[in-house]
Amino acid sequence: MKNIYMIGIGLIGGSFAIDIKKNNPDVVIHGISRKDETLNKALELNLIDKKATLDDIENADLVIVSIPVDATVKLLPTILDKISEDGLVIDAGSTKEAICKVVEHHPKRRNFLACHxxxxxxxxxxxxAISGLYVGKTNIICEVEKTTFKLQEKALKLFMDIGMRIRYMDPVSHDKHIAYVSHLxxxxxxxxxxxxxDKAKNERDIFDMAGSGFASTVRLAKSSPAMWTPIFKQNKENVIETLEEYINNLQQFKELMQKDNFSEIFNEMENTNHIKQILNGIK
Amino acid sequence: MKNIYMIGIGLIGGSFAIDIKKNNPDVVIHGISRKDETLNKALELNLIDKKATLDDIENADLVIVSIPVDATVKLLPTILDKISEDGLVIDAGSTKEAICKVVEHHPKRRNFLACHxxxxxxxxxxxxAISGLYVGKTNIICEVEKTTFKLQEKALKLFMDIGMRIRYMDPVSHDKHIAYVSHLxxxxxxxxxxxxxDKAKNERDIFDMAGSGFASTVRLAKSSPAMWTPIFKQNKENVIETLEEYINNLQQFKELMQKDNFSEIFNEMENTNHIKQILNGIK
Structure with missing residues (x-):
């Protein structure tokens, strides 16, 4: 592996770049982005060695695509058009069904590995971007059997080297399950x-009362709308289903309160405390 | 200050005990609990110096009540009955209206300071219980004017010494606002x-896909039902109001998805990103 092309050099792509370079000091990391500003920043931060464009991809041993999932669906066929016979293309999208679907019949499908x-x-x-982001984290690989065995091996080594554990799953199950544990x-x-x-607009000083519990629960609301809007769009049906179940549970909790059924509220919370044991397994 | 009585020696009371003892090595910390098991554990962990009972409170310079809010409402009048003329009673409950109300006409109301x-x-x-839990944290004091000035000063010094900042608020506003930033x-x-x-009961391995984002958002679901049931009960009206607003917002988000109005979903998230600046101010 000599020439790696990162399409998208944000949190995900940039963190890959840092750890891959650390393990393989001889590789040249090329950055591709719609915005020249991003490329300059990535050069300044030493995330990439060189700027590149999509036309250079024919020289790639490995391409990592970590851009919003709508852009991946749009761009992936073109990337596969350009990749060499031995080149490997990996994506890192939070949805898998639409991404796998768009290259289903592509003549170079076997050069692509669908990852999350x-x-x-x-x-x-x-x-x-940070070093060590992937240590101990799970990488979900979809439709592994559709990728050339040699390129599978290459990808697995790369993921193992940066500390990831691997799980295999079909794209439909991936999108259904990830809606619960991530999108919701x-x-x-x-x-x-x-x-x-909204409340704070009318009531002053409300945030003065917020503590670490609120901060933890609302942390994900800092996430990028440009990343998340296309995820919700691509996983619309599954996300709506999880939202309906969540709203029903909240509604039921409210009704228990309205009926003064606090013993059942106690039970609901006690049953959910079981999450402790589950979270102990999550890094 | 020589004799401090902790009624309840869990996370809140125990953490007070550690830091107060650190700042005042000469004080004797007495522990009171319904459960002898808790007292033994607190002795073993050096959170308290001695076991005590409610009848000993007449000897207290300071009593800190950190038990579930329903137990506080029940016990607080008795504690005030027993406190000496110069003794100070502080509570640490997450609701303030019911607690202030129950001692409103108590002859020793001026010996009590309502805190959160x-x-x-x-x-x-x-x-x-941990050392340093209160460093940089906010202590909300309600109806400060109802407490003897000398005892206010004593309490303030104690809170300052363990690193807290103070905010004053009336109990009704407290309960209304805290419903948003904590109870909800x-x-x-x-x-x-x-x-x-519920979903994981039917779908295996779903938690294998959960990452740090899910862990953060669901962290508070580990909280104690024995603590939280009485909080929701005492703050029922406010909590139901916040729940209704939250459910409406979720419902509206779902409807935007159903209508494929993803540009508005983008806007909703972008507007809420403003939480970044707010959270920077929260420790």
Whole structure:
């Protein structure tokens, strides 16, 4: 592996670049972005060695695509058109069905590996990139059997070297499950932020009373709308289903309160405390 | 100040005990609890110096009440009955209206200071007590004018010594505002946990896909039902109001998705990103 092309050099791509370069000091990392400003920032931060364009991809041993999922769907066929016979293209999108679908019949489908590294922070852009982001984190690989075995091996080594554990899943199950453990959390957080901000417009000093519990619950509301709008769009049906279940649970909690059924409220919370054991397993 | 009585020696009381003792090595900290097991644990952890009972309170210079808010409402009049002329009683409850109300006409009302330290973690019990919990945190004091000036001064010195900043507020506003920035966060987190746990019953490995974002959003769902049920009960009207606003916002978000109005979804998230600046101010 000599020439790596990063399409998108924000939190996800930039953090890949840092750790790959650390493990492989001889590789040349090329950055591709719509915005020249992003490329300059990435050069300044030493995330990339050189600027490049899509036309240079024919020289790539590896291309990592970490841009909003609508842009990935649009661009991925073109990237595969340009990749060499031995080149590997990896994506890092939070949705998998639409991305896998768009290259389903592409003649170079076997050069592509569909991935979702479950890692990140609420920050975005090249300045958000950090070393070690992927250590101990799960990388979900979809339709592994559709990728050339040799390129699978290459990708696995890369992920192992930066400390990731691997899980295999089909794209439909991925999108269905990730709606619960990731997409819904973002909406619950954004709407909590909105509810309190709206209230604070009329009531002064309300945020003066906020503590670390509020900060934790609302943290994801700092996330990038440019990243998340296309995720919700691509995973619309699953996300709506999780939202309906969540709203029903909140509604039911409210009704228990209205009926003064506080013993049942106690039970609801006690049953959910079980999340402790589950969270102990999450890094 | 020589004899301090802690009624309840969990996360809140225990953390007070640690830092007060650090600043005042000569004080004797007496522990009072319904459960002998808790007292033994608190002795073992050096949170308290001695076990005591409610009858000993006549010897107290200071009593700190940090037990569930329903127990505070029940016990506070008795504690005030027993306190000496110069003794100070402080509570740490997450609701203030019912607590202030129950001692409104008590002959020793001036010996009581109603407080809500905005500090904590999702853990509970004596083992959850930590040093430095209150550094930089806000303590909301209600109806300060109803407490003897000398005892106000004594309390302020104590809070300043352990690093707290003070805000004054009336109990009605306190309960109204805290419903937004604390009580609602707990419900949103508990119901998020419930929604995902319910789903995980039918779908294996769903938690294998959960990352730090989910962990952060659902953290408060580890909180103690014994603490939180009486809080929701005492602050019922305000909490129901915040829940209705939150459910409406979620409902509206869902409808925007159903109508494919993703540009408005983008705007909603972008407006809420403003939470970044607000959270920078929260420790």
């Amino acid at each position: 590294p479950i890692a990140g922070t609420e920050n975005s852009g090249p300045t958000a 959390s973002h909406i619950s957080s954004f709407m909590l932020g909105k509810t309190v901000i | 330290p905005i500090a904590g973690t999702e853990n509970s019990g004596p083992t959850a 966060s707990h419900i949103s987190s508990f119901m998020l946990g419930k929604t995902v746990i």
